Amino acid sequence: MNVRTRLKDLVALPSTGHDDPRPILDxxxxxxxxxxxxxxxxxxxxRPAVLLSWGRxxxxxxxxxxxxxxxxxxxxxxxxxxxxxxxxxxxxxMKAGCAAMLVAAERGRGVGDFGILYTTDEETHMHGAExxxxxxxxxxxxxxxxxxxTSLRPNLGQKGILQLEVTTxxxxxxxxxPWSGSNAIAGMGRLLAALRPFDGATQRRAAxxxxxxxxxxxxxxxxxxADRCVLSLDVRYSPRLTEAKAKAxxxxxxKKAQVPYALEVIHRLPPVASRPTAETRRLKTLTRRPxxxxxxxxxxxxxxxxxxxxxxLGPGEPHHCHITDESVELAQVERAVTLYEAALTTRS
Ligand SMILES: [Zn+2]
Numbered sequence: 001m002n003v004r005t006r007l008k009d010l011v012a013l014p015s016t017g018h019d020d021p022r023p024i025l026d027x028x029x030x031x032x033x034x035x036x037x038x039x040x041x042x043x044x045x046x047r048p049a050v051l052l053s054w055g056r057x058x059x060x061x062x063x064x065x066x067x068x069x070x071x072x073x074x075x076x077x078x079x080x081x082x083x084x085x086x087x088x089x090x091x092x093x094m095k096a097g098c099a100a101m102l103v104a105a106e107r108g109r110g111v112g113d114f115g116i117l118y119t120t121d122e123e124t125h126m127h128g129a130e131x132x133x134x135x136x137x138x139x140x141x142x143x144x145x146x147x148x149x150t151s152l153r154p155n156l157g158q159k160g161i162l163q164l165e166v167t168t169x170x171x172x173x174x175x176x177x178p179w180s181g182s183n184a185i186a187g188m189g190r191l192l193a194a195l196r197p198f199d200g201a202t203q204r205r206a207a208x209x210x211x212x213x214x215x216x217x218x219x220x221x222x223x224x225x226a227d228r229c230v231l232s233l234d235v236r237y238s239p240r241l242t243e244a245k246a247k248a249x250x251x252x253x254x255k256k257a258q259v260p261y262a263l264e265v266i267h268r269l270p271p272v273a274s275r276p277t278a279e280t281r282r283l284k285t286l287t288r289r290p291x292x293x294x295x296x297x298x299x300x301x302x303x304x305x306x307x308x309x310x311x312x313l314g315p316g317e318p319h320h321c322h323i324t325d326e327s328v329e330l331a332q333v334e335r336a337v338t339l340y341e342a343a344l345t346t347r348s
């Protein structure tokens with residue numbers, strides 16, 4: 001089957017976190033069975049995964065079938081093709097990659113010893129991929145290709161995540177006499193200004209360290225000087241940094257504002273990076289692109305216990321993820337099939 005049809009079928013099956021994941025899992029399982037794969041369900045609460053395998057999966061393709069909900073007002077119809085792009089939620093993130101794997105398997109399945117793991121909880125918990133690892137289903141795996149959208153750039157790693165809460169504390173008083181108290185919101189304003197160098201606007205894309213202020217809360221009433229302000233800060237740092245170094249750089253900038261604050265780590269996910277191997281280098285050569293790393297987190301982190309080499313390499317532009325009128329360039333999806341097929345057939 002051609003990759004357009006596969007993609008159209010996958011995109012037509014709704015698979016947000018609110019939808020029953022069974023219809024789309026049934027679809028890929030049936031497709032795998034038709035192609036001679038062994039189909040192994042991976043239990044994971046109401047968000048199961050499925051492993052399609054042809055022999056023992058030494059090479060694993062990893063894809064997630066779940067998508068984020070369709071927010072905003074869409075002007076395009078799901079599955080419509082306009083100007084060489086297919087539209088619909090999940091086209092880029094990441095049903096294009098999922099479809100390309102299936103078609104590459106169809107073409108290269110004679111080689112054997114590979115598998116495709118399809119999960120349905122990547123956008124939330126990523127427990128499905130962890131479950132496949134914990135159950136020993138991937139014990140033979142030495143190389144993982146995560147098909148998330150990278151514009152077909154071969155990414156050897158992904159940034160770490162550090163989610164922080166920054167709190168400023170002031171002293172309340174009557175708002176008619178601002179001098180009588182100390183305003184926590186004004187203090188936060190100075191801290192926010194100090195974070196400007198990390199907003200990505202003044203740096204090239206894929207900056208080493210970014211900090212995005214995403215939620216803020218403070219104050220109690222219109223006429224009361226705010227005595228507390230809390231900022232949620234999403235920090236991403238490259239595998240070249242450690243969490244401690246990333247934090248030290250941010251704190252160095254915050255200190256310059258000369259505003260007292262408290263910092264609490266809410267969530268952390270360390271960066272992961274793969275060693276370059278003969279297989280990753282060969283694929284890199286085929287993409288004619290340099291190795292890079294992803295700004296966003298992927299299931300590559302879940303496969304770390306395997307000690308396998310990995311690449312995050314898939315069709316679609318990362319900035320098309322999660323947007324209204326999401327779409328993917330079909331020529332890129334076709335090229336992904338060729339690359340995945342090459343990964344299958346040129347193994348050493
Ligand atoms: Zn994704």
